[in-house]
Amino acid sequence: MPSHFPLADRLQASTHQVENQPPSLENYNSYTTDxxxxxxxxxxxxxxxxxxxxxxxxxxxxxxxxxxxxxxxxxxxxxxxxxxxxxxxxxxxxxxxxxxxxxxxxxxxxxxxxxxxxxxxxxxxxxxxxxxxxxxxxxxxxxxxxxxxxxxxxxxxxxxxxxxxxITAPHYDPRNVPYFEKQGVTLGMAMTEKQGGSDVRLNTTRAYPIDQGGPGEAYELVGHKWFVSAPMCDAFLVLAQIPGGLSCFLLPRWRPDGTKNPLHIQQLKRKMGNVANASSETELRGAFAWMVGDEGRGVRTIIEMVAMTRYDCMIGSAAGMRQATAQAIHHATHRHAFGARLSEQPLMQNVLADLAIESEAATTLMLRMARAMDQQDDEHERLLARIATPAGKYWICKRTPHHAYEAMEVIGGSGVMETHVMPRLFRESPVNAIWEGSGNVQCLDILRAIEKQPEVFDAYFAELAKAKGADVHLDRFIHQLQRELQDTQALQYRARQLADGMALALQGALLVQHAPACVADAFCAGRLAERNGLSTGTLPTGLDCAAIIARAQPAE
Known part of the structure; x- marks a missing residue:
């Protein structure tokens, strides 16, 4: 019986042409398109x-x-x-x-x-x-x-x-050799122990002086560390107990005499995200280290490091938001459904614009904190960084998982596939919120800063005052926030609510000063107005969502 199909189709077993599939987002400039x-x-x-x-x-x-x-x-x-x-x-x-x-x-x-x-x-x-x-x-x-x-x-x-x-040399040397044989080194830190977690006062690792002891002198450390991230680094800042209290030490992977330092890696952690990085459990079996700073002032010393890592968590989560936003808009711009381009359909525009303003608010706050880091000789900048860094770390990192999920939902089933970047962004999204001090730790740090340095409170509101009168929703929100912060009842119980408000107010103040009106108006109406919640895709009507999406479009 003769075939009714053309010979070419029969030879190729052709069933269909691939259409309406967005191309991969690649070979673009991620700076000039942002x-x-x-x-x-x-x-x-x-x-x-x-x-x-x-x-x-x-x-x-x-x-x-x-x-x-x-x-x-x-x-x-x-x-x-x-x-x-x-x-x-x-x-x-x-x-x-x-x-x-x-x-x-x-x-x-x-x-x-x-x-x-x-x-x-x-x-x-x-x-x-x-x-x-x-x-x-x-x-x-x-x-x-x-x-x-x-x-x-x-x-x-x-x-x-x-x-x-x-430490500062632009040389990467991954070899497992003594630090003095390298031009450049990497450093890690080891604070967490099984019994204490964030409460490092419960640490049991002990340090014993090799000679007279004291700042800068040599010790041997005995104990365990439950979470040592990047254990292939050349040295680590470590907390350990001595008679004068919890102290900070610099522990190299190799002793100064060229022998291996007994920092023994017990196992690598099996993590949901952050897969490319190694995280480990270790034991210190008389590991050589030098004391850093004064005896008994270990937390004060290492907190300098922790503050900077929290700042980087803010950058990392803002970056995740930007990439998720770019992927969602790219997909919706190239995909047609129900007779029209996805990015032109009203409900999808609401979602995409919401993702975009969340991303821009995070980027704007992150860069404002970078300027504060650059100007630490200025009292206002120093005080602002002290209170806004934990607030920004708390809020941006906490918003990222929901943001990643919503972007994944825009992309649909293909966004769940491991061939797409979204599964990795989603698995990575909770990491920064939990590491370097979880949400509660950041909120309590804000209260601690206000208690120990009340002037940080003034610096924060002085920063908000730069936006006074620019948006009625923002003015009303800041006024309410001032009232809530002046109420000293149950401050710890309300700490998350206060941190939410502080981060949102600062993002709003920055956007009304620096972002286009379409972005600032959407943020203030969608985040600060009392009748609006924080669910994605619930922006009020009357906003220029198309302009917001076009601004965030990852294309030349």
Whole structure:
């Protein structure tokens, strides 16, 4: 019986043509297509952004995006012993991870404001970190800890002198060799223990002086650490007990005599997200370390590091929001359904615009904090950073998981597939909210700052006052927030409510000053007006959603 199908179709077994499938978002410039980032860098940093334009072209390339997928597809592996039975505590990574680390270090994400300080140094570094994290977030852990370690080491000038150049050097060396054989090193930290978690006062690890003891002197540490992230770093800031109280120590992976330091990795953590980064449980079996800072002042010393890592959590979560927003808008712009382009349908416009204003608000607050970091000699900036960093870390990081889910829902079933970046963004989204102090810790830190330095309260409201009269919803919201903060009843019980309000008010104040009216109006009407909730896609009518979406569009 003769076939009714054309010969070509029969030979190719053709069933259909692939249509109405959005192309992958790649080979674009993730800096020049991000208007909020570009404008923020120029406003807060006032520096030449030529290098950022070049970096943005790399970060949006298919080659860079592939590195992120490969680094997460092949998780790190622990090798405790070599074939002769010697303890090595080695972590093996896919080459993609090392390439991402090398790129980050060579571009100064780990130390550029310390190595090349100057106007806009923190803003430029934050923007680079923001772009790089959109490629892959997990390797940012050792980059952040290295960046954050140097302020803590300033408490011990002798150690800063011997380690500072290696910490800030633009050289990545992944070899498992002594620090003195390397041009550049990475640093981590180890505070958490099983019995205490965030309450490091319960730490049981003990330090014993090798000689006379004291600041800058050598000790041996015995104990355990339940969560050591990036255990392949060259040294760690560690908390341990001595007779004078909890103290801070710098613990290298190799002793100064070139022998292996007995920091034994027990196992790698199996994590929901942050897969490309190694996190571990370790035991210290007489590990060599130097004391950093004064005896009994370990928390005060290491908090310098923690404050900077919290700041980077804010950058990382803002980056995740931007990438999720870009993916959602890109998909909806290229996808047709129910007879029209998705991005032109009213309800989808409401959702996309809502995602976009959440992302821009996060980016704007993050860059404002970068300027505050650049201007720590200014009292207002120093005080603002003290209170706004925990508020921003709390709010931006906490909003990111819901934001990632909503972006994934825009994309639909293909957004759940591991061939898409959204599953990784979603799994990564809760990490920054939990690490470096969970939500409750950030809220209590805000109250602690107000109690110990009441002037931070004045600095915060002085910053809000710059936007006075610009939006009726914002003015009303700030007035209500002032009343709530003046009420001293049950402050700890209400701490999350207060932190929510502080973050929203600051984001609103910044947007009405610096963002286009379409964005600022949508934020204030959608976030600050009493009748509106915070569910995505519930913006009030009368807003220019099309303009908001066009502004956030990840295309030239």
């Amino acid at each position: 208007r909020a980032l570009q404008e923020g860098v120029k406003r807060e940093g006032d520096t030449d952004d030529t290098a950022l334009k070049t970096f943005g072209q790399w970060a949006g390339s298919s080659e860079a995006i592939a590195l992120g997928f490969d680094a997460n597809r092949h998780s790190p592996q622990l090798v405790t012993h070599d074939r002769q039975g010697h303890r090595v505590d080695l972590i093996e990574f896919h080459p993609a991870y090392h390439q991402l680390m090398q790129t980050a270090v060579e571009h100064g994400l780990h130390a550029s404001p310390w190595r090349n300080p100057g106007p806009g140094a923190h803003v430029a570094r934050a923007a680079n970190y923001f772009l790089h994290t959109q490629v892959e977030a997990a390797h940012g852990c050792p980059i952040t800890m290295t960046f954050a370690a140097l302020p803590a080491l300033r408490h011990q000038p002798s150690l800063l002198e011997s380690w500072g150049d290696k």
